[in-house]
Amino acid sequence: MTARPYIIKLKNTPSNGINLLPIGPVDHDILRHLSESITEHCNMPCSIGQETEIPEHTLNQTRKQYDSKLILKHLMMHGPPEPLRLIGVTGVDLFVPILKYVFGIAQIKGRCAVISLKRLSPRFYDLPPDDALFKTRVEKTALHELGHTFGLTHCRDLHCVMTSSTKISDTDGKHSAFCITCFELLKWYREKLMD
C-alpha cells in the first residue's frame, strides 16, 4: 500500500481550524506569534478569538491558583462551537489537584486545551525578560497540548515537543516541533478526523 500524500483538505475558515481564545488579558503579540507558529507546525489555519473573562468559580481560594480542569470544562461548554480545536490561553497559574501546577492541559482526542503563560515567563524565575525564550516556551506548550487533542500521547524522544514537561527545564530541553513519529501520527489522526 502506498502512503497517502499529505493533502490539506482544510479551508481557511474557523470551523476547520484552530482558535486561540484569550482567557483574561493576554499580550496580542504572543497570540499572533502562537497563531503563526501553529499554522506552520500543524499546517492548519489558526485564528485568534475574542478575550473572555476568567470564570470566577475556577479560582481555588486556598491555592490561589486556577483549576485547569474547570477552565477546560468551561471552554467545552461555553467556548465558540465552530473551531475544530480551541486553545484557551491565560496568564493565570493553573493546577490539577494532584500537582503543584501545570503548564497546560488538554482533552485527549478532544476539542479543547488550555495553557498558562505564568510559569513560562523568565520573570517568574526572577530572571531578566527574554522575549524570544518566552515565545518559544509558549509555542512548545501549545503544540504539546494541541498534540494531545489530536490523540498523541507523551513521547520518549526528549527533543520531541510531545515529551512531558513537569518543570521548565523539560520545556527548554525540547524542540518546538514534533519528532517524525509524532508528526506522522498527527497527520494520520487528522486525516482520520477529516474523512
Ligand SMILES: [Zn+2]
Ligand atoms: Zn502532556
Ligand SMILES: [Zn+2]
Ligand atoms: Zn515524538
